[in-house]
Amino acid sequence: MPAKLRFGLIGLGEIAYKSTGHVLERCVRAEAVVGMDPVDHIAASYQARFEIPCSTSLADVLSSPDVDAVVISTPHNTHVALGIRAAEAGKHVIVEKPMATTLEDADALIMACRMAGVVCSSKEGSVRYQPATARAKELIKAGAIGEVMATQVFGAANKPDSYWTGGYSGRVQTTWRKSKTESGGGILLMNYIYDIYRLRYLTGLEVARVFAEYDTYRTAVEVEDFIAVTLRYMNGALGTFMAGSSAPGASKSGVRGTRAVGNRIFGTAGQIVFEDRGLLVYTDNEVEGLKTGEWTELPFAEAFGDQSYVTYFDRFAKAIAEGTPVDIPCEEGRKDLEVFLAAYRSGETHLPVDLPMA
Numbered sequence: 122m123p124a125k126l127r128f129g130l131i132g133l134g135e136i137a138y139k140s141t142g143h144v145l146e147r148c149v150r151a152e153a154v155v156g157m158d159p160v161d162h163i164a165a166s167y168q169a170r171f172e173i174p175c176s177t178s179l180a181d182v183l184s185s186p187d188v189d190a191v192v193i194s195t196p197h198n199t200h201v202a203l204g205i206r207a208a209e210a211g212k213h214v215i216v217e218k219p220m221a222t223t224l225e226d227a228d229a230l231i232m233a234c235r236m237a238g239v240v241c242s243s244k245e246g247s248v249r250y251q252p253a254t255a256r257a258k259e260l261i262k263a264g265a266i267g268e269v270m271a272t273q274v275f276g277a278a279n280k281p282d283s284y285w286t287g288g289y290s291g292r293v294q295t296t297w298r299k300s301k302t303e304s305g306g307g308i309l310l311m312n313y314i315y316d317i318y319r320l321r322y323l324t325g326l327e328v329a330r331v332f333a334e335y336d337t338y339r340t341a342v343e344v345e346d347f348i349a350v351t352l353r354y355m356n357g358a359l360g361t362f363m364a365g366s367s368a369p370g371a372s373k374s375g376v377r378g379t380r381a382v383g384n385r386i387f388g389t390a391g392q393i394v395f396e397d398r399g400l401l402v403y404t405d406n407e408v409e410g411l412k413t414g415e416w417t418e419l420p421f422a423e424a425f426g427d428q429s430y431v432t433y434f435d436r437f438a439k440a441i442a443e444g445t446p447v448d449i450p451c452e453e454g455r456k457d458l459e460v461f462l463a464a465y466r467s468g469e470t471h472l473p474v475d476l477p478m479a
């Protein structure tokens with residue numbers, strides 16, 4: 122049994138409580154040992170539920186010799202300053218998505234981690250461990266769809282008013298999700314950063330140009346509640362995102378309950394569609410496990426559950442223990458962020474934006 126990587130948790134709100142705490146309890150190579158949140162009752166109730174010492178003091182996490190790494194689960198515009206402090210204290214850093222709200226901030230965190238000799242990882246990349254994503258990667262590698270010509274992401278949620286002041290659980294009363302400065306963006310940056318990572322990972326393609334239009338139609342917030350994005354990839358392939366957070370009839374967290382519904386990759390020899398519970402794949406080629414010239418359904422029992430996060434933390438800890446590169450360094454998070462910041466700039470100027478952004 123390997124020694125566990127000991128995590129200090131910074132920010133004990135919704136994601137820390139409903140997901141990360143449970144995930145770390147299930148990990149083989151990682152565990153939570155201490156937590157902090159500036160809000161007294163949030164720290165106290167976390168300690169009561171997860172039985173680790175929690176306080177309102179960042180120093181309790183960063184000065185503890187028992188902490189090897191931190192997970193930063195706070196409002197988006199606070200990620201980088203906290204990450205830099207953790208790096209300077211010699212702690213490895215996992216940062217919730219998006220890693221930052223500006224590229225300057227993202228660079229500052231990456232640089233601080235390099236200077237301190239610690240590892241930094243951006244958590245949206247955990248989608249690569251979802252069974253459907255992992256299988257899609259194998260199928261693409263096996264030639265199931267040929268050359269990628271286009272990608273499509275569609276998703277609609279109907280987030281209730283209460284979401285904007287308390288997330289889905291109401292655990293923390295807050296307004297950061299409404300604020301462009303604090304969140305960096307609405308539905309696109311908040312929820313679809315997983316999807317841009319997934320597409321970059323699956324296709325191996327980087328984005329070369331972005332055009333977008335967005336607006337806020339039905340929500341009293343500064344950020345967008347609908348956005349349409351067009352992409353041109355480096356190989357010439359096309360891509361679109363259509364995402365909304367105020368779609369009547371949609372469920373509160375997304376169409377049919379998952380945000381990944383609607384991911385589709387079109388290739389010269391086939392298509393891969395991400396459905397609720399698995400993949401739908403068409404291929405003209407002969408590929409093991411697929412019918413040729415027909416659609417094949419590949420259902421997965423656990424398509425979008427927490428197991429991918431368990432794998433994420435365990436693989437991060439294994440890489441640290443063995444001194445090997447982590448699967449998802451923060452440089453990947455920076456690339457995801459850049460695509461969406463380009464979309465927001467394009468939406469403001471109504472002009473296409475080339476990447477890398479000037």
Ligand SMILES: NC(=O)c1ccc[n+]([C@@H]2O[C@H](COP(=O)([O-])OP(=O)(O)OC[C@H]3O[C@@H](n4cnc5c(N)ncnc54)[C@H](O)[C@@H]3O)[C@@H](O)[C@H]2O)c1
Nearest residue numbers: 132133134135136158159160194195196199217218293295
């Ligand atoms: N809620 C979700 O379903 C979900 C899912 C995936 C990822 N995330 C990401 O997790 C992060 C946190 O989101 P959340 O939904 O848990 O938000 P939240 O508002 O519920 O919790 C954030 C917590 O951070 C604390 N905090 C604020 N400033 C802080 C500081 N300077 N130092 C330490 N703690 C501070 C707040 O008191 C609050 O308890 C975000 O990056 C979000 O995108 C959330």
